[in-house]
Amino acid sequence: MKIGIMGGTFDPLHIGHMMAAEAARDTYLLEEVWFMPSHIPPHKHEAGASGTDRLAMVQCAVEDNESFRTLDWEVLRGGVSYTLETVRGLQQEYPDHEFYFIIGADMVQYLPKWQGIEELVQRLTFIGVGRPGTPLDLAALPGYIADKVLLADMPLVDISSTMLRARSAEGKSIRYMVPDKVFDYVQRSGLYGLQPGSAD
Numbered sequence: 001m002k003i004g005i006m007g008g009t010f011d012p013l014h015i016g017h018m019m020a021a022e023a024a025r026d027t028y029l030l031e032e033v034w035f036m037p038s039h040i041p042p043h044k045h046e047a048g049a050s051g052t053d054r055l056a057m058v059q060c061a062v063e064d065n066e067s068f069r070t071l072d073w074e075v076l077r078g079g080v081s082y083t084l085e086t087v088r089g090l091q092q093e094y095p096d097h098e099f100y101f102i103i104g105a106d107m108v109q110y111l112p113k114w115q116g117i118e119e120l121v122q123r124l125t126f127i128g129v130g131r132p133g134t135p136l137d138l139a140a141l142p143g144y145i146a147d148k149v150l151l152a153d154m155p156l157v158d159i160s161s162t163m164l165r166a167r168s169a170e171g172k173s174i175r176y177m178v179p180d181k182v183f184d185y186v187q188r189s190g191l192y193g194l195q196p197g198s199a200d
Contacts, residue, residue, distance in 0.1 A: 004033040004127065005071070005090070006102045007083060009161065010054050012186060013061050014178045016159045020129040023154035024102045025067060028127060033102070035062055036071040038081035048165055049191050051075035060181035084116035087123050099124040100150075105134035111145050121148040129154055168192035 006021045013035075021033045037054045049057075055075050062068035073089065074081040083101065090099060101124055103111075108128040111117055126149045128136050138146040164174045169192065175183055186192060 001031045001097045003097045004030040004100045004102050006035045010037045011161045013057050014159050016157045019154050023152045024127045027152040033068050034071040038074045040080050057182045060185050061179040100127050102127045105131045105136045165192050
């Protein structure tokens, strides 16, 4: 099977994440995309919502799509989430699967700094999905990395989890910027300063 791995903090998961996963799945005929919330990503501060909440939001978002599923490995493992450790484990458990790691354009340019990138590009292929204001310049990457990066196009939606957390903290609505079930979960749980039972 050709499997896409959609890693990230998902703090919260938003429609841009879903669109990127679908663009990669559709462009490269992936049979499934597995959403894998990180515990603590090496390039970011600790998440605002707990691993349990972020995992639950992802599960809510993907449960109605038969091509999407949730992978809880990094949240359950705890500590800093290094992609290489996870990929090694996935390939050991699923030796017949071919894995593709889906990332945004900002992360494509950051790939040379990833821990164990030399081994990672031997183990899988990256799919870079364009984001507003961040050009995908493969020529700027070392050749051994650029050769293992595919590109996928998606409509440019300028939404980020950071922006959504800021909007919530200011009392502004995030409805329709996240999947409906994610919004309902955030609302019920009172995450990101959204008061339980409020309309926005």
